[in-house]
Amino acid sequence: MSSALLEVRNLRVEFPTRRGTLRAVDDISFSIAPGEVLGVVGESGAGKSLTGAAIIGLLEPPGRIAAGEILLEGRRIDNLPYEELRKIRGRQIGAIFQDPLTSLNPLYRVGDQIIETIRTHLPLSEAQARKRAIDLLQEVGISSAAERVDHYPHQFSGGMRQRVVIALALCAEPRLIVADEPTTALDVSIQAQIITLIKRLCREHKTAVMLVTHDMGVIAETADRVAVMYAGRIAEIGPVRDVVQNAKHPYTQGLMGAIPSIGGAEERLAQIEGSMPRLTAIPPGCAFNPRCPKAFDRCRVDRPEPIPVGTTQVACWLYEDARAKEAVHG
Amino acid sequence: MIAYVLRRLIQSMLVMLTVAFVAFSLFSFVGDPVANMAGEDASQRDRDQLRRDLGLADPFPLRFVRFVGGVLQGEFGFSYRNLQPVARLIVDRLPATVELAVSATALALLVGVPMGVYCGLNRSSALAQAIQAVSLVGISLPTFVTGILLILTFSVGLGWLPPFGRGDTVRIGWWQTGLLSVSGIKSLLLPSVTLAMFQMALVMRLVRSEMMEVLRKDFIKFARARGLTSRAVNFGHALRNTLVPVITITGLQFGSAVAFAIVTETVFQWPGLGLLFVQAVAYVDIPVMATYLVLISFFFVVINLVVDLLYYAIDPRLRDGGPGGTGKGR
């Protein structure tokens, strides 16, 4: 229907447990345009990683997609058989995980891991794939790549390993990369370099990125649009300038209490009193209501759906008037 | 690397010297071979003469030094029982035991590894749980019970396989092999299955639990996210990472198969080293017993060395000075 590269519609991720079903991602919808960088922020446990895992089809059982659709270039991918989805992973959707120290198989040379991935997806010979691997390592900023290609992961530092991981994610030229907190495990001094690298590469290769982080600073510098997640739902989503400079949702406003710098995420989140509810104890109505300074009666009863306010969508009852106005104007 | 091997060799020498000392001194005090050899009605003079001929009248340290000196030159002395050189007896019996131990270990690996992989990958399937349950029996059933049950079934009941002996053998150089005749192979079946049963169950359970552990690792998740085939993920990446513990256990088990073939060899009257040892014990045949123990310790030492070298071959993190040296490049 649209020109969106990725479209997530009413996605719901659940864990069946002995004491009932836990709904970790609850009815979220968003899309990513080709080449666009969508930042996804939220406290730990908000459902960011599960959303990413659902998109690449690697939810770990018993976690499962309970409802909704995921479309890649207009084609549904959430219900594909494993083998079909496997061909999409790496080829059309790449992934970068949090911890570069554990993302690589310690027993294989980094080059062999890249070559293996390239040859899984592209009809290249061993020699061609090797050349491509060296070029890629060079491109992600690893010096003397022709030599380093034959090194083992333990011979690289954390930052360098994350560069290798990025090369691996990009090696079959996917259209989309899901990067789940790609810098959280790194030294603060290297975080900015890695973010800059991801940003540059994706611009050059016209790769779209779903960049998961709990760091607003990274989002402000990198993303085109941002989705703020809270307790498995999207609180607010819109162009990064509007969300950062003119946050509408009370939760986002709390996050924006100070203009952030890379690495200072924890302090800022502490500015909002209280903590995010556990999945077993999500309050009725707006999940944020126990912590919200502006909560009123309705917030404790009815769940707010995303309401378009200007360029952003906000799931907050404060903006119902805006919807009413829009309805009148429309 | 070479320094390492040398260091290990020196350590091994010390281990073997200790074993030789313990074995030799133990046996020197456990009984009097002269009583056996001279017979009931020999006179005291005959006995003293025999004692001197055997060198038993000399002080213990001198006898030990003489034994070690002999061993170093490949002289293991003469058996008290039939006055043949011990080296000849060992050479005659060694092939039977080695063929039994090798075939049992090969069987344990060929059956145990695939079953372990299967159970690790499909841990909740009915077949996996059945295998898991049966393996518990394999672990807990004593070897002689397994052996007797097999004899009852396949020899006494069905009459398919011979209950004892090695069948026809063929001589290749000094090696007397049972692998080249039909009766030899048939005779090998029951003893090697008996000896393999415990190892098979052990290997299967080890591979299963290691597989389950490795499959949870980040690099497996990342390998899936790169779109590698299930085959590449499960066998290339996961199985290879289980090899180090599997090789350790296999090595030790092979050593045990040689050492503890005693029971199996006794049950099946298999003419190997174990049977030789049992006969030697009955006769207080000190040179044979001491040589047997030194030989077994030599096996273990060699196996340990091989296992260590295999670690180096498998895990690059253990290798110093791999390609590009040890450097953790920043």
Ligand SMILES: Nc1ncnc2c1ncn2[C@@H]1O[C@H](COP(=O)(O)OP(=O)(O)O)[C@@H](O)[C@H]1O
């Ligand atoms: N295997 C699981 N069983 C039950 N709950 C889970 C499981 N995995 C994740 N969750 C829950 O799902 C929620 C979202 O997790 P996640 O997506 O990892 O959060 P984020 O990445 O935003 O920090 C968390 O509250 C977590 O407790």
Ligand code: SF4
């Ligand atoms: S809906 Fe109510 S509780 Fe929720 S964020 Fe808006 S004002 Fe606060």
Ligand SMILES: [Mg+2]
């Ligand atoms: Mg996460």
